[in-house]
Amino acid sequence: MKKNYLLAPGPTPVPERALLAxxxxxxxxxxxxxxxxxxxxxELLRYVFQTKGDVLMLSASGTGAMEGxxxxxxxxxxxxxxxxxxxFGERWGQISEKYGLKVHWIKxxxxxxxxxxxxxxxxxxxxNVKGILCQASETSTTVQHPVEExxxxxxxxxCLLIVDGITAVGVADMPMDxxxxxxxxxxxxxxxxxxxxxxxxxxxxxxxxxxxxxTCPRYYFDFAKERKNxxxxxxxxxxxxxxxxGLRESLLMIKEExxxxxxxxxxxxxxxxxxxxxxxxxxxxxPENPSFATTGVYVPEGVDGAKFVKYMRDTMGVTMAGGQDHxxxxxxxxxxxxxxxxxxxxxxxxxxxxxxxxxxxxxEVGKGVAAAELILMEGxx
Ligand SMILES: *Cc1c(COP(=O)(O)O)cnc(C)c1O
Numbered sequence: 001m002k003k004n005y006l007l008a009p010g011p012t013p014v015p016e017r018a019l020l021a022x023x024x025x026x027x028x029x030x031x032x033x034x035x036x037x038x039x040x041x042x043e044l045l046r047y048v049f050q051t052k053g054d055v056l057m058l059s060a061s062g063t064g065a066m067e068g069x070x071x072x073x074x075x076x077x078x079x080x081x082x083x084x085x086x087x088f089g090e091r092w093g094q095i096s097e098k099y100g101l102k103v104h105w106i107k108x109x110x111x112x113x114x115x116x117x118x119x120x121x122x123x124x125x126x127x128n129v130k131g132i133l134c135q136a137s138e139t140s141t142t143v144q145h146p147v148e149e150x151x152x153x154x155x156x157x158x159c160l161l162i163v164d165g166i167t168a169v170g171v172a173d174m175p176m177d178x179x180x181x182x183x184x185x186x187x188x189x190x191x192x193x194x195x196x197x198x199x200x201x202x203x204x205x206x207x208x209x210x211x212x213x214x215t216c217p218r219y220y221f222d223f224a225k226e227r228k229n230x231x232x233x234x235x236x237x238x239x240x241x242x243x244x245x246g247l248r249e250s251l252l253m254i255k256e257e258x259x260x261x262x263x264x265x266x267x268x269x270x271x272x273x274x275x276x277x278x279x280x281x282x283x284x285x286x287p288e289n290p291s292f293a294t295t296g297v298y299v300p301e302g303v304d305g306a307k308f309v310k311y312m313r314d315t316m317g318v319t320m321a322g323g324q325d326h327x328x329x330x331x332x333x334x335x336x337x338x339x340x341x342x343x344x345x346x347x348x349x350x351x352x353x354x355x356x357x358x359x360x361x362x363x364e365v366g367k368g369v370a371a372a373e374l375i376l377m378e379g380x381x
Pocket of ligand 1: 010061062063064088135138164165166167187196
């Protein structure tokens with residue numbers, strides 16, 4: 001028998017509580033029964049996004065909320081700065097260019113975080129820039145960008161800070177209102193512990209002002225229309241009834257744990273992952289500004305990275321992600337976001353130790369697990 005473990009940075013494991021809620025018969029969406037679920041879920045989203053404003057629920061994968069943010073806030077010809085430090089940063093720029101925006105790219109080495117001074121300088125040279133687009137956690141390179149610092153740059157300017165928080169919301173402290181983030185985007189299949197299919201976008205008052213004058217073409221992702229419907233406890237088009245029913249449960253789980261504790265858990269799991277890998281003599285991809293959501297590790301010399309990830313998945317039943325683009329076969333990524341707790345990390349580290357050994361690398365079996373345990377024990381009184 002083989003038991004499977006999903007430890008990839010999306011999709012992530014779904015808790016039994018959410019699965020059971022989603023197993024209930026589908027109810028009609030234009031009913032007081034569903035509106036009650038919708039309303040409660042919208043309120044819970046405000047808590048998790050740390051905003052007093054509205055959080056829109058869209059039926060799409062996370063990229064839908066990214067595209068929606070561009071088309072609802074800008075017009076062709078508008079200038080934006082894109083922080084491109086990985087696959088998802090690149091995506092912000094690609095969407096922007098598709099809609100005729102003028103992109104000022106900031107290329108960041110994969111594994112590094114952006115320097116806010118670079119952004120400030122580019123803003124100074126291009127006073128017409130209307131938006132800064134970045135990731136909070138760049139999942140492809142396992143880096144955390146300095147969102148709080150970036151928010152200071154846009155705060156009192158006619159410029160929006162748009163943050164892809166797809167592996168940051170519900171992982172790391174990202175107080176949207178307090179920091180002055182203008183748009184915070186997320187998706188269901190990461191820290192929100194659901195199957196893929198829902199995307200979220202929260203907008204500041206300043207962002208809603210931009211929405212009034214934006215002329216990019218849009219139909220399905222019409223944020224003003226969605227907001228109008230949200231205020232009536234419904235959505236513009238048929239919502240993903242099952243997913244939203246599950247979402248209420250997963251958000252309640254976050255609320256019951258308490259956001260503060262949720263962030264602490266993710267930080268602890270991330271530190272355990274880094275300590276374990278370091279103890280095994282492996283090199284981290286982002287030692288300086290590591291993401292709370294996922295840890296990137298270089299595959300040791302002499303091991304075929306693609307084969308190693310495949311071996312763990314197909315032979316051992318432990319799914320982790322490899323690298324993308326030029327990091328393909330060179331790194332693997334341990335995910336520790338969402339419905340992941342202490343003993344899932346033991347599984348992850350043990351699988352890496354065994355998998356690497358089976359792939360011909362010499363290491364001291366158990367050394368990584370021991371290092372992880374010492375940190376994971378902090379989670380208990
Ligand atoms: C997963 C992810 C996305 C893309 O989301 P999809 O759901 O695949 O559209 C975007 N940004 C980041 C940082 C992600 O981790």
